Each structure stands twice: as structure tokens, then as C-alpha cells.
Amino acid sequence: MNTLARLIASYNLILLETAASHKNNFDFLRFLFASLVIFSHSYALLLGNIALDPFVKRSDRALSEIAVCGFFVLSGFLIRQSQERSSSVFSFFRKRALRIVPGLWVAIVVTVFVIGCLTTEIPLAAYLSNSQTWKYLFSNSFLMPVAKELPGVFNHNPETGVNGSLWTLRYEILFYALLSFLFFIPKKNSKAFTIAALIICIAGYMAIKMDLVPVKGNFLFYFFNLGIYFAGGACLSLFTDFIKQRKSLLLCISSIIFFAFTFIFKKEYELINMFSFTLLVISFGLHYFKFLNFSQYTGDISYGTYIYAYPIQQALIIWLHPANIWTLMIPSFLVAWLAGWLSWHFIEKRFLKRK
Numbered sequence: 001m002n003t004l005a006r007l008i009a010s011y012n013l014i015l016l017e018t019a020a021s022h023k024n025n026f027d028f029l030r031f032l033f034a035s036l037v038i039f040s041h042s043y044a045l046l047l048g049n050i051a052l053d054p055f056v057k058r059s060d061r062a063l064s065e066i067a068v069c070g071f072f073v074l075s076g077f078l079i080r081q082s083q084e085r086s087s088s089v090f091s092f093f094r095k096r097a098l099r100i101v102p103g104l105w106v107a108i109v110v111t112v113f114v115i116g117c118l119t120t121e122i123p124l125a126a127y128l129s130n131s132q133t134w135k136y137l138f139s140n141s142f143l144m145p146v147a148k149e150l151p152g153v154f155n156h157n158p159e160t161g162v163n164g165s166l167w168t169l170r171y172e173i174l175f176y177a178l179l180s181f182l183f184f185i186p187k188k189n190s191k192a193f194t195i196a197a198l199i200i201c202i203a204g205y206m207a208i209k210m211d212l213v214p215v216k217g218n219f220l221f222y223f224f225n226l227g228i229y230f231a232g233g234a235c236l237s238l239f240t241d242f243i244k245q246r247k248s249l250l251l252c253i254s255s256i257i258f259f260a261f262t263f264i265f266k267k268e269y270e271l272i273n274m275f276s277f278t279l280l281v282i283s284f285g286l287h288y289f290k291f292l293n294f295s296q297y298t299g300d301i302s303y304g305t306y307i308y309a310y311p312i313q314q315a316l317i318i319w320l321h322p323a324n325i326w327t328l329m330i331p332s333f334l335v336a337w338l339a340g341w342l343s344w345h346f347i348e349k350r351f352l353k354r355k
Contacts, residue, residue, distance in 0.1 A: 023288040026074060027295035029281065030302035033067035033074075037165065038309045038336055040064030042329040045313050046322060048158030059262045066277070068168055069229045071306075073281040075172060076233025079179060080194065081240075089183040095355050096176050099303075100169065102351040103343050105141055107307045111162060112137050112150065115311050119318055122152035136162065143170045154314045165310045171222060175230045194234050201227035202271065209270075232278040240286075247283045254280035304343025309336035 040062040044050035053062040079096070086092035112133060120127045127133060130151040139146040140163070148161045178197070182190050205224035207213045215221065236243060243250060257276035261269055295301075313332045322328035 024285055025287055025289060025292055026078065026285045027300050027302070028289075028292040029070065029074060029285050030300065031295070031305070033070045034302045034305040034309070034336075034340070035333065036063040036067035037306060038313065038332050039329065040067075041164070041310060041313055042325050042332060044164075045157065045159050045310075046317060046325060046328050061262070069226070069274075069277065070281050071168070072172070072175075072226045072229035073233040073278045074285065075175070076230035076235075077237045077282055077285075078233075079176065080234035080237040083179055083182055086183075089180050092180060092183070093176070096173075098351045098355055099348070100173070103303055103348045104143075104166075104169065104307060106343065106347050107304070108137060108140050110308075111311045115315050116150045116153050116162075119154065119315050120150065120152035121155060127151055140166060143173065145170070154318070157314055157317050159314070161310075162314065163307070163310045165306060168226075169307075171226050174223070175227065179234070191238050194231065194238060198228065198231035198235050201231050206271075228274055229278060232275065233282065236278065236282045243279075243283060244286055247286045250279055251283040251287065254283060298341055299344040299349060301337060301340030301344050303340070303348065305336045305340030308339035308343065312336050312339060 040050055040053045040055075041064060043052040044064075050056070050062050050064070053064070055061065055063045055066075082095060083092055086095065116133070117124060117127065122130075127150075132147060132149070132151045136147040136150050143166065145167065148164075150162050153162060154160050182193060185193055201224045204220065205228055208215050208221050208224065254276045258273060258280050261273040261276065265273075309332065312335050313328065316322070316328060316331055316335070320327065320331060
């Protein structure tokens, strides 16, 4: 009986720790960032210029850019912790694959065979037999930037790309791969490795920004730029207890600095802006505001919202002929949130149970 009592006590303790670990604002932040992407993309897709996002006029940055950076901060912070909890590199990648791949593959199938079939301007038989259709399906299933358009789909929209949000997932997976190197170095060196990764990203980004190295294309620019946020979040995960104990003070300080350097100094001191935003996201995320915890009712709809929103917005432009931004933006929010809800409850959650 004593053994049974100890087991029950241990189990209850695990349940309490699990409940406590979910008392944060991370789900809300993911939902917010996915929604901000929809906001900015409404301007880009309807008017053909993301610079028309009103936030750009005030800060030189679109809200979608800030939101994507926020995603990488959260990812670096949480995935670094996931790596520490994983028993092996196989276990780590299995969990990451179960989180990303099922939802992505279903979204691509829906895009090609539902949205594509309903919006293509060419005969359906020609659409389904066109090699570009299958090229899009398979290349995007493995996040290869080979095919961005579908035959006869969105050809007369201001932007003709089918899903301009998927590009960030390539960097996400690349950072997972780099993070997996922690499995092959001594644990005592893991903190140094994480901090060194941040320093390398800063050095690489500044070298490109200052034209110190010749670079073709945008791959390295985004690698180092997004890497600063991912590695920054990972570094903050090393000091989680310290941040938790001072989260209100750190949130206040980082908010003041971030908004000052966003609206007043803009990009003159970009690194300060990056660091303050990273700390702002994590310190806010570690708070718990019950009224923001609606994910307990809806589930975590952020990923589905993010990967479905772009093609949904493109299709709504064709179907609704929106006269202004709001007649596109409001339906886009509603339909993308619904798609996120369906993706979470019927696809993502079911695979996550297999972790």
C-alpha cells in the first residue's frame, strides 16, 4: 500500500507540474502572431504591396515581419527546452515531425485539390493533368522552393503565389537540425554552444547588412536574421527561472525599449530592437492572464491558421471581390481561424498524442 500511495502521489505531482507548465501566454502569442500575418497579408494580397500596411509607415516594419520574428523567438525558447527533455536525437526529431508534417501535408493537399480545383481558370482535367500541379504538391510537401504557383490559380490576383507563408518553415526545420547538435556535445558545453550560435548569427547578419561579404540571394540574410531570434529565444531558455522571478519588471523594461526603438529610432539601433523584442515575447509569454487562455476551449489553432491563411485570402479575393481591406480582412480572420480549429482537432492533436 505504501508503494501504491507513493505512485499515486508521484502521479498527482506530475499532473500538477503539467498544469502549471501550461499556465502561460504562449498559446495566445502564437495565435496573435498568426493573426498579425493575416492583417499584413491583406494589404499585400489585395493591394499588391505590403508596404501599405499602416504599421510600415510608423515603424518601417510590417506587422507580419514582427509576427514571424515572434514565432522564431517562441520556437527557440520552447524547442530548446524540448531538446533537453528528449531522450535521443531520434525522439527529438520524431516529436518535431509529428508537430509539423501532418498538418502541413493535409494543408497542401487541401490547397491543391480543394482551393486549386475551385479557383483554377483552366479546365479541371487540364489542371489535374498538368505537371505543375504535381510539382507544387510534392515540392511543397518537402518545403522545397521549386514551385510557388498552380496552373490557372490566382493568375489575375495582385500576387499570384499560392502560399507565401510556407517559406518560414524551411528555416524552422533547419534550426531544429542545428539544435540537434546538442545531442552530440557534452552537456556541460551546451550553454556555451547555444550562446555561441547567437553570436555567430549576430556576426553573420551584421556582416551582410554592412556589405562586408558578397551574398547572392536572400537565404543567408534570412538565416542569420531569423537565427538571431531563434537563438535568442534558446538563450533565454537557459535563464527561465531568472526571468520568471522578474518577469513583470523585464516585461516593462523590454516593452519600453522595444516600442521606443520601433517608433522613434526605428532601424537605427536594430540589434537593440531585436534583443528587446525577444525578451518582451518571453517575459510576456511566461505571464499567465486567464482571459487570454481561450486555447483551453479552442485548442492551439495558430499553426493551422498560419499555413491555411494565405491561400484562403487569395481565394476570397476571387470569390468576394472585396472593395476594401476590411471586406477581405474580416472574412479572412474568420475562415482562417476555422481552418486552424479544424486542423488542430482533426489532424494535429491526433498525431501529437503519438509523441
